Amino acid sequence: MNSATVRNLLVRGMLAGLGAGVLALIAAYFLGEPNVDRAIGFEEAHAHAHDHEVELVSRGLQSTAGLATGVLIYGIAFGGIAALAYCVALGRVGRFTPRATALLLSGCALLAVYVVPFLKYPANPPAVGDGDTIGKRTALYFLMMVLSVLLAIAATILGKRLAPRLGTWYATVAAVAAFAVVIGVAYAFLPVVNEVPADFPATVLWRFRLSALAMQLILWGGFGLLFGELAERLLNPRPAKDEESRTVATAAPN
Amino acid sequence: MAQHVAQPPATTPALPATLPLKAIAPWALFFGILMLVLLYFVGAEQGATAVLSGEGVHEWVHDARHLLGFPCH
Numbered sequence: 001m002n003s004a005t006v007r008n009l010l011v012r013g014m015l016a017g018l019g020a021g022v023l024a025l026i027a028a029y030f031l032g033e034p035n036v037d038r039a040i041g042f043e044e045a046h047a048h049a050h051d052h053e054v055e056l057v058s059r060g061l062q063s064t065a066g067l068a069t070g071v072l073i074y075g076i077a078f079g080g081i082a083a084l085a086y087c088v089a090l091g092r093v094g095r096f097t098p099r100a101t102a103l104l105l106s107g108c109a110l111l112a113v114y115v116v117p118f119l120k121y122p123a124n125p126p127a128v129g130d131g132d133t134i135g136k137r138t139a140l141y142f143l144m145m146v147l148s149v150l151l152a153i154a155a156t157i158l159g160k161r162l163a164p165r166l167g168t169w170y171a172t173v174a175a176v177a178a179f180a181v182v183i184g185v186a187y188a189f190l191p192v193v194n195e196v197p198a199d200f201p202a203t204v205l206w207r208f209r210l211s212a213l214a215m216q217l218i219l220w221g222g223f224g225l226l227f228g229e230l231a232e233r234l235l236n237p238r239p240a241k242d243e244e245s246r247t248v249a250t251a252a253p254n
Numbered sequence: 255m256a257q258h259v260a261q262p263p264a265t266t267p268a269l270p271a272t273l274p275l276k277a278i279a280p281w282a283l284f285f286g287i288l289m290l291v292l293l294y295f296v297g298a299e300q301g302a303t304a305v306l307s308g309e310g311v312h313e314w315v316h317d318a319r320h321l322l323g324f325p326c327h
Binding site: 002003005006007010028032056057061062065067068069070071074077084087088090095096097098101117118121122123124125129131134135137138141208212215216235236 | 316
């Protein structure tokens, strides 16, 4: 029975992730793509003659079907992972309803999975980044992401342990402060990556990064709300719904 | 009248029971790995490392990779 609940939550998490992915895709297409195009314009204006290779996937496909494939798979995958984390967090992180737990988890995931790594290694448009350092940059980005997620889990456990002694409020403050300090140390010691070409337009870079951040806000915000709704309905099947529908039914003839 | 007002509505939110970790573990192991493989193909395949040869996967998810914050090229 518990296993069935985990399965049901997992399926709902992936569906909510898909739904949130659609919302993020809309933001990506309308906010992000214009900046990708501007960056590619810069790249082409500065390209050397030997850079003209055969286009494997056209720009038209990359900015529509390709973008959709990537963003939707990302949504489904993180939706599934978040649902599994939710199964663990449910009833363990504090006295929250299923819906509130979902939004709380989603907010923490936004910070741990995206915002914390982004502040050290922000998203870069085409034309920014030296192809020779891709291995190092990928390793650092994933390292930052894994570190941030593991530290967020550790901070949550720390907060739980401190709660009986300090009370919920101060335990939460202490756990968040501990997270911030360790992340700060990681920021200070991990190598800096700055491969922005000297004459790359600053506004394009700023807007690109802002649109990348907006996508994640929409993705995780949408996921928290959608998944929270689905989880609430699964775990607390219509407690007040009957009351409501009866009121509506009696009110309708008038 | 006053008694009716004093009566709290019966909408105290039901707090969820915890799910045993033993029930979560098999799902987390199998689907957790599956989801990470999906993320790998969106985020890093044919960039820093490659399981498949060529540039097809990289080029197809190119824009998503940039906008999702992964180092692309």
